[in-house]
Amino acid sequence: MNEYQKSRFTAKIIQSLFNTVSGKTICILGFAFKKNTGDTRESPAIYVAKTLLNEGASLKIYDPKVEESRIYEDLTHPLICEEPENVRKLVTVHRDAFEASEGTHALVVCTEWDEFVTLDYNKIYTGMMKPAYIFDGRKILDHQALIDIGFHVQTIGRKLRRPVSSRCWSSNPSVN
Numbered sequence: 001m002n003e004y005q006k007s008r009f010t011a012k013i014i015q016s017l018f019n020t021v022s023g024k025t026i027c028i029l030g031f032a033f034k035k036n037t038g039d040t041r042e043s044p045a046i047y048v049a050k051t052l053l054n055e056g057a058s059l060k061i062y063d064p065k066v067e068e069s070r071i072y073e074d075l076t077h078p079l080i081c082e083e084p085e086n087v088r089k090l091v092t093v094h095r096d097a098f099e100a101s102e103g104t105h106a107l108v109v110c111t112e113w114d115e116f117v118t119l120d121y122n123k124i125y126t127g128m129m130k131p132a133y134i135f136d137g138r139k140i141l142d143h144q145a146l147i148d149i150g151f152h153v154q155t156i157g158r159k160l161r162r163p164v165s166s167r168c169w170s171s172n173p174s175v176n
Contacts, residue, residue: 006044009156010051013135016154017106022056025129027104029097030111030138031063031071038065040074044137045110049091050080059091062100064113068093098124106133112140125149 014021033043040046049059053075061071071093076084094100097115101107101124109116117140125132134146136155143153 005156006047009044009135009137010048012154013048013052013106013108013133014055016133016135016152020055021052021105023058024056024105025058025060025103026052027101027107028059028061029063029100029107029109029116030113031061031066031074032111032113035111035113036065038063038067038070040066040070043074043110046074046080048108048110048137049075053081053087053090057090060094060100060102060104061091062094062097063111064115098127102127103129105129106135108135108137109140110137112138116140117142121146121149121151125151 013026017024028045028049031040031043031045031049033039033041045061045063049061052059063071072087072091075081075087075091081087097119105128107124107128121134130150131152132150133152133154134141136143136153139155141153143155146153
């Protein structure tokens with residue numbers, strides 16, 4: 001993600017969650033710059049996390065390779081955070097995607113890990129607050145399958161809408 005996309009993506013998250021993330025808990029899936037590495041240099045997740053924290057969100061972060069200490073170091077770096085003591089209060093790092101997603105308002109996919117494609121999203125949906133949102137920053141997920149489960153799904157570049165119920169009919173007979 002380039003700088004403009006990171007900014008636009010994060011703004012879309014905030015806007016979708018009723019223009020505020022204050023007091024909400026968001027799960028970030030993936031903190032590494034790219035899959036199959038623990039490297040966080042220039043990772044979009046740092047920008048996304050910083051912005052969400054600045055807006056008052058609590059974060060639950062899961063990445064299969066990035067060490068917990070690295071995540072806290074990145075988020076408390078002086079160029080990223082003015083109040084590092086708040087990071088420890090507002091961020092928890094998890095070693096399991098299901099645990100990280102439990103009780104959250106939204107999932108934000110920041111790294112294209114293969115395991116994120118095959119997660120049991122029915123199980124994740126059950127444990128999340130409703131309405132449940134997924135923001136796919138890497139365009140790796142099956143968006144229609146997620147919509148069918150009940151998620152509100154958004155990705156970079158386009159907004160995906162939940163299907164209209166078959167009980168909702170248009171007043172225009174040619175549409176029905």
